[in-house]
Amino acid sequence: MATWFLIVIYLAFISLGLPDSLLGAAWPVMRPDLGAPLESAGMLAMIVAAGTIVSSLASGKLITKLGTGPLTLISCLMTAAALLGFSFAPSLLWFALLAIPLGLGAGAVDAALNHYVATHYKAHHMSWLHCFWGLGATGGPLLMSYFIKEHDSWRSGYTAVAMIQFGLVIVLLVTLPLWKKIAARRAENPTTEVAIGAANHDSATVPESLADEQPAKQPLRLPGVKMSLLAFLFYCGVETTVGLWGASFLVGARDVSAVTAAGWISLYYGGITIGRLITGFITLKVGNRALILAGQIISVIGAILLMLPLPDVVVLVGFVLIGLGFAPVYPGLIHETPARFGRANSAKLIGYQMAVAYTGTTFIPPLFGVLASQAGIGLFPIVTLLLVVFMLLSSEQVNRAIKRTKMTG
Template structure:
């Protein structure tokens, strides 16, 4: 019993570590882009490379599990993140940052897919919800760590601390790798391809995919460009902006951990609608707020975002049936990574042309698309199930 509890604790620790590097680029970038003498929008290129690595490794995860096992894959994947973070900490030019972004994305994608799949197979549903909450703990701690070092104008130190933490985790997981159970055989690749082509034609699938693209895109844009918006538009000091960004992820985490209690008296559909409206309200406050009051907008946006992603995943079997839910989930997650890849660079490109003043406007537009797609999705599913 004690051994199983410790192993479960290790799984939660892995997801905390997964969240740590996800949020520090946006916090450190106002200092980094000046040092490397590149445009502010160049952060979008780094984010795109990370996301491309994540998408590629996510699609290859099941194949790698069959070859080397879950435990060995997770050890290798965490070590890849160590290599990427170490590259960031010693980079002397922008090109080396791009090179370092690739192993960071490859490692993160494999960890995310492998651990989510493992928990879905071997643990109850509430652990999956809490797992995403613990990712938020890591995402909250990342900006706090980086903010501490930014006070001393030392963003490299923030990355170096993460290298040390991830390396310790590599050692721990290495000695526990044999405890990871090997999963069942997966379907043949050709069967998966045929299934995906037919699944896209199912009623509501397209709007579900749109929801994932724009929700995760909003979250990625908040993480990557939120600090820069506060620094360049709201005239907030870099270190203070870093802590405000951590407030967004803190509210995201608290909201996810608390959202489970709301499911006792609210339907998933109502939770989605209320969450998306709160998200839009937070963006409005972010736009109207001045100085430190802008932090309230970050908190409201985080609270509004909290329940959306887990609820959309949880609703998949209910909307589309249990038979194909696993394959639909993989398709949804692939599109979610696509949103992470595409929307932040788009925002960065437009910000380069029109300044970061457009940040809340685009977030509001993305949120409206998310809300309209959710409403349309619910109507199509309800009509199909009638």
């Protein structure tokens, strides 16, 4: 039963990744059909992001009221309906309206499943969960490119992804009683599958005052919480900035061809996805916090390589190292949340983390775009390095705050 349940969770995260990169892949052919200006894709992306922020902030209360299973089912139904609507939408206005339920559904299921796995499963499952998101994010553009090439229809691409989402909705509906059975089993014997400290040699340092089951009245005031939110802001900001502007840097500052640049950026995403697969195995022997630090150091090295006046192959290595370094950071930070701040606070705090993460994704890349338009795309390696360093410092401040609390507690 537990194995099948995990498969359902993994499938849900593949479906979460599928729509994330569809708009960018389809926009060159969508825009003429809709008669929309080029920059309106950014507007649609921001509406989706705003929805994810709102639902992420509300996810703690929604999980408590509805439960993870029903919330995941409702959220996937919303995203499936929105994607199906995209395939029929006659104008940009309809796309803007449908982007609202797409964002609300994506944010809710993201926060709900991250909280569930962080609370009930070991660290390697969190890494693999986000690896499956990468599979979905990679598969979405491949599906869209197939339908554009073979059927000359971006609408069919959206229809296909919507049907996959509706298939998941059916799976979630059929397995809905399973969520209740698993929850009841853990309630009867909560020590059997609880993840806190189970796969993290360094999680045992969590002070008892943070690990108890009484939720804090103001969880944002717990030691280290605010710095952890900053770590999420900088991580998602730099991850998206590298993905969005990396090819432009290669073409504009390194004279790499557009085709080669696109391939190199795909290797960056491949580094993140494959790195999370590998990280899942490493967590069986190494703690989350050590992996997070190691990943951040590797990404710093990768960013430095982008700055050096060395052959292009070194720049390629830099992008791959940044991707590999990013691999353990996001899932590791999420999985540490119950251990650091208590299981009773984790649902609400992970919702806050998702909201701040989406804020970084929404605003940092456009801000860099404005900077690059004024000062040149050559600033890309410097900004990337600064964001990675800020992420590292924020993350380490969380560890120091937890350590100080243990010493004084």
